Amino acid sequence: MSPEMKGFLLFSVIKMLVVFTVVLVGVALLTLMERKVSAWMQNRHGPNRVGWAGLLQPVADGLKNILKEETRPAAANGGLFLLAPAFAFIPALLLSAVIPFAAPLNVNFDDLGTVLAGVPLIGGVLAAIVHGLLGQVAYHGPLPMVVADLPVGFLFVLSISSMGVYGIALAGWSSNSKYSLLGGLRATAQMLSYEVAMGMSLIPVLLMAGNVSFGAIIADQQAGLWYVAPLFLSFFIFLVSGFAETNRLPFDLPEAESELITGYHTEYSAMKFSMFFIAEYANMVTVSAMVATLFFGGWDIPFTDWDNSGTVGAVLVSHLFFFVKTFFWIFFIMWIRWTLPRFRYDQLMALGWKFLTPVALGYIMLTATLIWVIERRLGVTDPTTRSLILFAVNIVLAVLVFRVLDRGAIVSGSEARRRRAPARPAAEPILDGRERAPVTS
Amino acid sequence: MAIGVKVMKRPERNVSYVRATLKGLALTFKHMFEPKVTMQYPEEKGTRDDSRGAWSLAGRWRGTHRMLTDEQGRSKCVACGLCPQVCPANCIKLVPGEDEDGNRYPLIYEIDEFRCIFCGYCQEVCPEEAIHVGQHYENSEYSRTRFVYDLERLQSQTHAVSTLWDPTDPRGE
Numbered sequence: 343m344s345p346e347m348k349g350f351l352l353f354s355v356i357k358m359l360v361v362f363t364v365v366l367v368g369v370a371l372l373t374l375m376e377r378k379v380s381a382w383m384q385n386r387h388g389p390n391r392v393g394w395a396g397l398l399q400p401v402a403d404g405l406k407n408i409l410k411e412e413t414r415p416a417a418a419n420g421g422l423f424l425l426a427p428a429f430a431f432i433p434a435l436l437l438s439a440v441i442p443f444a445a446p447l448n449v450n451f452d453d454l455g456t457v458l459a460g461v462p463l464i465g466g467v468l469a470a471i472v473h474g475l476l477g478q479v480a481y482h483g484p485l486p487m488v489v490a491d492l493p494v495g496f497l498f499v500l501s502i503s504s505m506g507v508y509g510i511a512l513a514g515w516s517s518n519s520k521y522s523l524l525g526g527l528r529a530t531a532q533m534l535s536y537e538v539a540m541g542m543s544l545i546p547v548l549l550m551a552g553n554v555s556f557g558a559i560i561a562d563q564q565a566g567l568w569y570v571a572p573l574f575l576s577f578f579i580f581l582v583s584g585f586a587e588t589n590r591l592p593f594d595l596p597e598a599e600s601e602l603i604t605g606y607h608t609e610y611s612a613m614k615f616s617m618f619f620i621a622e623y624a625n626m627v628t629v630s631a632m633v634a635t636l637f638f639g640g641w642d643i644p645f646t647d648w649d650n651s652g653t654v655g656a657v658l659v660s661h662l663f664f665f666v667k668t669f670f671w672i673f674f675i676m677w678i679r680w681t682l683p684r685f686r687y688d689q690l691m692a693l694g695w696k697f698l699t700p701v702a703l704g705y706i707m708l709t710a711t712l713i714w715v716i717e718r719r720l721g722v723t724d725p726t727t728r729s730l731i732l733f734a735v736n737i738v739l740a741v742l743v744f745r746v747l748d749r750g751a752i753v754s755g756s757e758a759r760r761r762r763a764p765a766r767p768a769a770e771p772i773l774d775g776r777e778r779a780p781v782t783s
Numbered sequence: 784m785a786i787g788v789k790v791m792k793r794p795e796r797n798v799s800y801v802r803a804t805l806k807g808l809a810l811t812f813k814h815m816f817e818p819k820v821t822m823q824y825p826e827e828k829g830t831r832d833d834s835r836g837a838w839s840l841a842g843r844w845r846g847t848h849r850m851l852t853d854e855q856g857r858s859k860c861v862a863c864g865l866c867p868q869v870c871p872a873n874c875i876k877l878v879p880g881e882d883e884d885g886n887r888y889p890l891i892y893e894i895d896e897f898r899c900i901f902c903g904y905c906q907e908v909c910p911e912e913a914i915h916v917g918q919h920y921e922n923s924e925y926s927r928t929r930f931v932y933d934l935e936r937l938q939s940q941t942h943a944v945s946t947l948w949d950p951t952d953p954r955g956e
Binding site: 379382383384385386387677678680681682744747 | 800801
């Protein structure tokens with residue numbers, strides 16, 4: 343194996359370990375954050391008994407879930423019942439592999455052992471370990487701060503995220519329980535519907551960047567404006583379908599407590615249930631990170647080019663920026679959850695199919711035309727000017743779209759539909775025994 | 784709509800979804816910074832302090848019993864037998880005794896707090912104002928047998944006693 347290959351593998355393994363540890367620990371802390379945020383929004387304290395300010399609560403929850411009894415319904419389909427949590431869990435974690443979390447680091451060395459020998463005190467030991475275990479390890483050029491720097495990163499996200507529905511559908515079906523089945527069915531229908539809108543909403547992003555790799559998308563945002571400005575409607579549609587994809591309120595119909603107990607994971611207990619939970623929160627992280635990456639410049643630090651310098655400081659600060667952006671959207675998802683009530687099922691479907699999908703389709707056409715006009719007809723090649731023109735168009739579009747939404751034309755109560763529907767004859771009065779005509783003697 | 788749903792007729796501007804969403808978001812965000820209303824129970828407790836408002840115990844709260852004592856530290860009870868008689872749950876066990884001077888006193892006085900329904904009749908009926916229901920709610924024990932309170936235990940309780948409803952002063956003034 344060449345030293346370069348070894349360097350690549352070594353760094354990949356390190357990044358993998360770090361990312362997966364951070365995601366899993368982060369997910370655990372997010373469960374605490376959700377409980378804290380919900381508590382604060384209801385003038386409560388939230389968990390504050392385990393550890394300082396309740397910080398060890400996730401550990402206690404985790405221990406409880408591991409120690410709890412695993413129940414298995416007698417009528418469940420054993421194999422699939424076991425597999426379903428894994429099916430939900432694995433895609434959720436896989437997605438974190440392709441999202442760049444910091445600016446690339448410039449690394450250049452021919453032999454890692456020799457470099458490490460310079461570390462004070464333990465340098466000699468480190469060098470000996472590296473030389474003994476790996477031999478010569480070399481790395482040249484920028485080290486992308488992403489586990490797998492896929493050229494098709496974006497398509498990978500779309501394909502893997504839609505696999506998450508298998509876990510939920512299988513869980514619902516294999517549990518052999520009516521609530522689980524209904525939850526699974528709802529989840530499948532909902533996720534398939536919103537997958538369309540989600541995919542469509544991202545095509546303008548590809549049109550802007552002219553590439554499907556996250557690196558290129560971030561680079562284009564650094565050159566021009568963050569895509570939230572020139573592609574505001576895309577952002578809005580992506581955010582809404584992101585909520586639906588992660589089964590978060592206001593779209594949590596698959597696990598609507600009041601109707602379906604907890605929907606598809608009704609029959610699950612202990613760690614298997616926990617895996618669905620982790621999957622949900624990992625999906626939340628992914629959606630937030632996607633919003634941050636695709637529409638808020640990813641790790642980009644605005645108004646400076648220093649973040650591309652490749653120094654350790656730039657990597658750390660840009661990572662901080664990425665973290666703050668992602669964190670804000672995670673908070674936003676929780677914020678929405680504790681603000682909005684759940685949609686009715688027909689409203690959910692109407693919003694997805696009658697509003698988001700057509701708007702996304704029209705928006706693709708419009709953006710494609712605009713980009714063609716701007717670049718080919720007007721000859722504007724400067725990304726900032728292009729972004730500004732699109733931004734202006736988007737403000738107009740956003741006002742129009744929100745006016746339509748706001749008039750209750752799409753998501754409406756039954757009142758608006760009744761008014762639109764043709765007049766029907768008044769219903770026959772329901773006759774029971776008490777309403778018979780009085781008997782005359 | 785096969786099912787007849789009652790629909791409120793509201794002006795269209797009042798059902799604006801976007802506006803309502805933004806208003807709701809602002810409201811929930813505002814609540815994050817408001818003072819918390821939770822009582823941190825083991826550290827903070829319901830008291831008779833009226834400044835704590837909703838957390839104070841009502842004056843008529845009826846909890847576990849207390850036997851009051853006279854100046855010599857003997858129980859005020861004269862073993863008249865009214866409280867076991869009136870007790871609807873039959874939870875008071877009383878064996879009367881008499882000393883050389885002819886004073887009656889309880890040889891055995893036990894209340895089974897598990898059977899007690901905390902009606903307060905014993906306090907109401909007591910001619911000597913000896914037995915009282917108390918303002919107390921932390922009663923956990925490690926063993927069920929500890930819930931039969933004997934005379935010694937009833938006398939050693941120190942919590943405040945209940946002020947029962949007084950027919951001549953129905954509003955507690």
